[in-house]
Amino acid sequence: MLFNSYLFLFVFLPITFALFHGLRNRSWSAALAAVALLSLAFYASWDPWYLALLVPSLVVNYGLGELIARTRRRVWLVVGVAANLAVIGWFKYSLFLYVTATRSAEAPDFLRDIALPLGISFITFQKIAYLVDVWRGHQKAASFGRFAFFVLFFPQLIAGPIVLFRNFDRQVGRGARPNTAYRAAVYVGVMLFAIGLFKKVVLADSLGYFADELFSFAARPDFEISPGDAWLSALTYSLQLYLDFSAYSDMAIGLGWMFGFRLPTNFNSPYKATSIIDFWRRWHMTLSAFFREYVYIPLGGNRRGVGSQAVFVMVVFLLTGLWHGAGWTFIAWGTIHGVLVLFNHLWSKFVPIRWPRLLAWPATLIAVISLWVVFRAPTWPVALKILEAMAWHAPSTNNRAFAFDVLLYTPAWGLVAILGTAALLMPNSRQLARRLRRDQLFRRPDRKRTLGRPQLWVSAAVTGFLLYIAIASIGSTQTKFIYFNF
Numbered sequence: 001m002l003f004n005s006y007l008f009l010f011v012f013l014p015i016t017f018a019l020f021h022g023l024r025n026r027s028w029s030a031a032l033a034a035v036a037l038l039s040l041a042f043y044a045s046w047d048p049w050y051l052a053l054l055v056p057s058l059v060v061n062y063g064l065g066e067l068i069a070r071t072r073r074r075v076w077l078v079v080g081v082a083a084n085l086a087v088i089g090w091f092k093y094s095l096f097l098y099v100t101a102t103r104s105a106e107a108p109d110f111l112r113d114i115a116l117p118l119g120i121s122f123i124t125f126q127k128i129a130y131l132v133d134v135w136r137g138h139q140k141a142a143s144f145g146r147f148a149f150f151v152l153f154f155p156q157l158i159a160g161p162i163v164l165f166r167n168f169d170r171q172v173g174r175g176a177r178p179n180t181a182y183r184a185a186v187y188v189g190v191m192l193f194a195i196g197l198f199k200k201v202v203l204a205d206s207l208g209y210f211a212d213e214l215f216s217f218a219a220r221p222d223f224e225i226s227p228g229d230a231w232l233s234a235l236t237y238s239l240q241l242y243l244d245f246s247a248y249s250d251m252a253i254g255l256g257w258m259f260g261f262r263l264p265t266n267f268n269s270p271y272k273a274t275s276i277i278d279f280w281r282r283w284h285m286t287l288s289a290f291f292r293e294y295v296y297i298p299l300g301g302n303r304r305g306v307g308s309q310a311v312f313v314m315v316v317f318l319l320t321g322l323w324h325g326a327g328w329t330f331i332a333w334g335t336i337h338g339v340l341v342l343f344n345h346l347w348s349k350f351v352p353i354r355w356p357r358l359l360a361w362p363a364t365l366i367a368v369i370s371l372w373v374v375f376r377a378p379t380w381p382v383a384l385k386i387l388e389a390m391a392w393h394a395p396s397t398n399n400r401a402f403a404f405d406v407l408l409y410t411p412a413w414g415l416v417a418i419l420g421t422a423a424l425l426m427p428n429s430r431q432l433a434r435r436l437r438r439d440q441l442f443r444r445p446d447r448k449r450t451l452g453r454p455q456l457w458v459s460a461a462v463t464g465f466l467l468y469i470a471i472a473s474i475g476s477t478q479t480k481f482i483y484f485n486f
Helices: 006-023 028-044 048-071 074-102 120-136 144-152 165-173 179-218 227-258 276-282 285-299 306-324 328-350 357-376 380-390 406-425 429-437 453-473
Strands: none
Touching: 006 028, 028 048, 028 144, 048 074, 048 120, 048 144, 074 120, 120 144, 120 165, 120 285, 144 165, 179 227, 179 380, 179 406, 179 429, 179 453, 227 357, 227 380, 227 406, 227 429, 276 285, 276 328, 276 357, 285 306, 306 328, 328 357, 328 380, 357 380
């Protein structure tokens, strides 16, 4: 069941929303239980067999949390982390490791038939973080009901953002809030959801058609790719990926607001970054925070000298690449990002010269876009083929990806120009939500009104328009979010 499906929009969401808000003032625990049970149905709608992994994993991690809290023994933490990594290793990496170890393209059928459960990467990291936090003493072991609600809460169940239990449980522990607070939260939530749905259905999916065609053309061994097509493939995918993944995050955060919960921000205009370090502070922020807190700092961070720090940075980005997928292109993508981040750190530490923004921003953006080619390409040779064409080092060719209809280049380049400009100049969803939180919906009696009623009507009208266009654009087949693959 996709967020961008009629079944979700007109059946699942209204029922879940009505049950939660109908029960919350009568019984907070019953409201949470209702959402958790419906979240199980949401997950099972993809494949009921997924529950055979999700439910036992939930129970085992709850039990391990209790053992860690009672005994304070590191061995149970090691067992918990190892068990979670073993699960993700089997489903996500077993085929890749077998083919790599044996240097064979032929693998046993049982390995080829392994289906990757949706959201396994996100769910696994959240449970590992919970176990580590209990062992560190940052929180007490959760009750089973609260832990189940945390794991199953459907907005963040499949593609994040990566939520830490200690932050989420504080909100659960506050119980039901006044109706006025929920009305304000629902207002913001619907706006964020509408923005995300519009970004996915209207913008990202439109770009996805061009990106898929261009990369498929580049993968053909009988054709070279022109510099124009190479740059168009890189630009359309860079914008598609950002709009697609940030759309899911916006929708998840918006849904969280609609139920009175604040999920963490995952994006902060990453294509405005002026360095690779700045990019990773803005892109997939919850993943970066997880690796920083649970890998980089425990290894030693920057406390053990430059040499050790360099090793730790490379470990983090190697894991970042592997987290995204079992393939050499993902490993190369993560490793190159690690090298660039390391160079950025060393330059800041030892070279007093600071690049002006007018040079730092385009250099960062070109590096990021070029590496998205490596991320998207099916194989390393295809990635090199596109990158060489982008550098005008490829053989000259008259072949065009859209030779059957050259008029398609007009909307493709038009979308890139318009959406690229919007990504660089317009406020992001985080900034819009912050603006709404300052308006009269959230105004305390002693605060001056900052947004008048006419402006509220304008924002409501824009939200309605985005919802209408997005819902009207949903076709008979809905496309999955890109990060469902990871």
